[in-house]
Amino acid sequence: MDSNQLFKYVYAKYGLKFKPAVPGSTSVYVLMSPVDSGYFAMLSRGQGQSILDLKCGAMAALIRDLPGFTDPMKIKAADWVGAILEKVSEDSLKKALDFAFKLAMNGDEVNIAQNQYFYIAPDKVDDRYQAQAIKPSENLRKKHNNSLVPDRIRKMLEIYDYSILPSRGRAKNFYQQARMMADYDDDYPEFFAFKRFYPTYHDMNTGQLRSYFTWRSKIRQHVFEKTSTSYAFVYIYELLNNIGVDDAQDGYEKLLEFEGKYVRQFDISIDVYLQDWLKDYVLYYDLDEKIIKQRFASEIKRDHDYEVLHHPEKFTAQELAAVFAKKTTYWNSSKVINKNEKLFVQLLRYVWLELLDAKKYGIAYYSAFVGKPDIIEKPIFAGSVFYLRKQQVADHQIDAVRKYHFYQGKWQIHCDQQISRQRVNLNNFLHELDRVARTEFKLGRSIKPRFIDQAVLKAINAGVAEYHIQEKKAQIDQIKIDFSDLDQIRANASKTRDSLLTDEEKQLEQAEAQEEVEKQADETVKVDNEYGLDENEMFFLTALLMQQPWQTYLKQHHLMASILMDNINEKLFDEFGDVVLENNEQDQPQVITDYVDDLKDMFLKG
Structure with a gap:
């Protein structure tokens, strides 16, 4: 017997249905006693087999040793037994299930034959259905003792309409009963716990009803006390149906109050449902x-992020870059992008605008690699007991991307859904943009290309080209002035001045000039750097870049140029993949020409 056959058998035999242990679950189901709503069976499906846990009382140990039976999977108790559906015989399973059912119906009494609800046919007897008189149990007789039932509660119980189909009747009956009890208060001294999935008044006995209404009376006086979770859900269901409120705004405020003063204080497990229902409520x-x-x-x-990515022309380059910083890891981790952020912010916008031109490149990049417009259907107030009274509900445009449309009791939610591997796709795009930019703008060593659609690569190159065009347009024409004559006059004046100076004055002037050069070099050196260069190495490199004297400094500090060169080359090798200093034909240290601009950007600017 598989799980589907088991479901049919239980319904045909006992009129009971397995229900999900947690709303929406498809792996764990429970079977509850009609008497007290307690579990007497739990079915677990998964990993290639199904196990039915049964509450068999004192007989559990004996049944557990039979073929196909084992320890319970979910309920770890001595009076429970597990049955592997794929291994246990159908006859043995039915007998064990009957035994568990009779125990549940008779209050776990051992001598169940004295007070059983159904006649269970013995072996080799025709087990077709036969009409049997059902003897009410003591529990059922006590459920609604008229002598203890207040008149309002009694009338509420009487208006329950059993003629309505269960699929709609449960919610409608709850709504009708709730309206009758909207202003009812109680002050019951006792407390009866209550546990039920999708609870309603109809599921409660008199003690539970009075316990609930007494607790609700305190809530309405802003006195919040911990109670059974099922009572809390009933109160929320009332508010969702606008029971006990002046108007919808008042109902919303009461829901928020209950969220803050009860759910977050006593039962946070409710919050996941309440947050969803609050959205449905306001719409x-x-x-x-x-x-x-x-x-x-x-x-x-x-949705804002998706709107920026889908329609970048409506937003600034900084806003687009901010979205990429959130949705990718590459943007924040790339040293080149971080060092040249202003460039990449502008470059990204030109390239992204180019890439989204599907007609030009034959690729719908956004819908294929980022987000796809979709319509999601979701029942309104899903998982609650809600009586749908309005058939016409206004559409709501939440933002430029998201829209809610009501149709036949469900929301049709228009929104953009994230494409699988979205982060990987965007990281690959940024990597290729970084790679192309390094070559185009000489931003350090090159990096290996990643596999990417050639249409994307064409768009990147076209975007970079567009950036250059726009930069040239933005440049202001500079006025060129010919200073050649002025320079000649200054040169002649300098020669005349030099001819008038004595040798002593010339030596003094040279000494002052040398001192000023060394002073400027000292002021230019930036000791703090991310490459590990010390003060002496920074001075030496800076002097070479500025073409200033360095010999005196090295002599005073007892340093060797060759050692400083080796240290600098080693510390900057990871950045350039090459040495940056070498000896010229005169065996004097110099900066390799290809790296002069990069080194000046790194150490002389800022």
């Missing part, structure tokens, strides 16, 4: 647009 009851925006703040923030 269904068409609350103020400002409230809707607040409730959908996280969705609006998410």
